[in-house]
Amino acid sequence: MMDFDDFGGALAEKPLTQAEKAAAVLLAMGKGVAGRLLKYFTQAELQTIIGSAQTLRAIPPDELLGLVAEFEDLFTEGAGLMDNAKAIESILEEGLTPDEVDSLLGRRTTFQAYETSIWDRLGEGDPAFIGKFLLREHPQTVAYILSMMPSSFGAKVLMQIPDGRRADIMNRTVNLKSVSPKAAQIIEKQVMTLLTEIDAEKNSIGSTKVAELMNEMDKPQVDTLLTSLESISRESVNKVRPKIFLFDDLMLMPQRSRVMLLNDISSDILTMALRGSAAEMREAVLASISPRQRRMIESDLQSGTAGINPREIAIARRAIAQEAIRLANSGQIQLKETEGEGSAAA
Structure with missing residues (x-):
């Protein structure tokens, strides 16, 4: 801090720079007030202040009063603040996060901060969306990316990868050796591309809302609306x-996911949903449940749709579809075959 006991002498001949003036005012304010002001200034301004504060000379009280008045005018115009050695460090810590302070003081490089943040951001994405992206990458690249993800999220992403590739990627991840900084930087640039795609997907609020509305409708209604929309915009x-x-x-789902979904659906709902359905759909559903449950449902279906309200059938089908969406959003099942699984099964 400045030595206020020495104030009172003649003003130094060398005038203060704008950065030194700001540093003097900050130091006079103290940590609490000065710290709250830091949020209004850019990182570049703060870095300029830190550098110029090192040579700040002692300032008499009467000069400091003038600086305060001058600073008030500059502050309302958006002028930047500055500060000094150990004192400025504690001021910074009062108003900024530890990472921001470290970056300003040169304790960590910008790349290190970036390196940490991208994996946190990646963990906020949709596992299915990320899994589809990773299918375009080399297995060794996928192994590195999975090794950097939070474990719980990485497991969800791994399950989005087809069985035929999953074992190879797991093996590569287990035996992953240290990656050179240059290789890591190349991979992380790819991850930044993925993050850009994730952000674009998150911002597609309109398409998500329209899809949610259509998910509440029957297939003929949806087909009609999509045809109408396509006449205006294929995109x-x-x-x-x-x-x-x-x-x-349901017929597009992987068999394993279909079994998991239908295992929690009551026989009454399944029976109602299958009334009036095509033979191919009926077989896909019945082949995914237990033999005992299948016999019961087949027996009930022999009565056909006589006396059944079509609305009840639509409600049952919608309930199953909504449950599938819920389980898919939680990462428990897949709604569609991923690339490679369909061809492998064929």
Whole structure:
């Protein structure tokens, strides 16, 4: 801090720079007030202040009063603040996060901060979306990315990768050796591309809302709306269609996911949903449940749709589709075959 006991002498001949003036005012304010002001200034301004504060001379009280008045005018115009050695460090810590202080004081490089943050941001994405992106990458690259993710999130992403590739990637991850900084930087640039795609996906609020509305409708209604929308904009249809999941889409699900979904659906709902359905759909559902439950449902279905309200059938189908969406959003099942699984099964 400045030595106020020495104030009172003649003003030094050398005038203070703008940075030194700001540093003097900050130091006179104290940590609490000065710290709260830091949020109004850019990192570049703060770095300039830190550098110029090292040579700050002693300032008499009468000069300091003038500086305060001058600073008030500069502050309202958006002028930057500055500060000094140990005292400025504690002021910074009062108003900024530890990472921001470290960055300003040169304790960590910008790249190190960036390196940490991208994996945190990646963990906020959709596992299915990230899994699809990783299918375009080399298995060794995928292994490195998985090793950097939080474990719980990485497990969800791993389950989005087809069985045929999953074992190889797991093996590469287990035996992963240290990656050179240059290679890590190249991979992390790819991750930044992925983050850009994730942000674009998150910002597609409109298409998500339209898909949610269509998920509440019957397939004929959805087909009509999509055809109508396509006549106006094919691009809009391409954004909405992947987010739509109806009862008929059960046939597109991987068998394992279909079994997991239908295991929690009551026989009454399954029976109602299958009334009036195509033979192919009926077989896909019945092949995914226990033999005992299948016999019961087949027996009930022999009565056909006589006396059944079509609305009850639509409600049952919608309930199954909504449960599928819920389980998929929690990472427990897949709504559609990922690339490679369909061809492998064929």
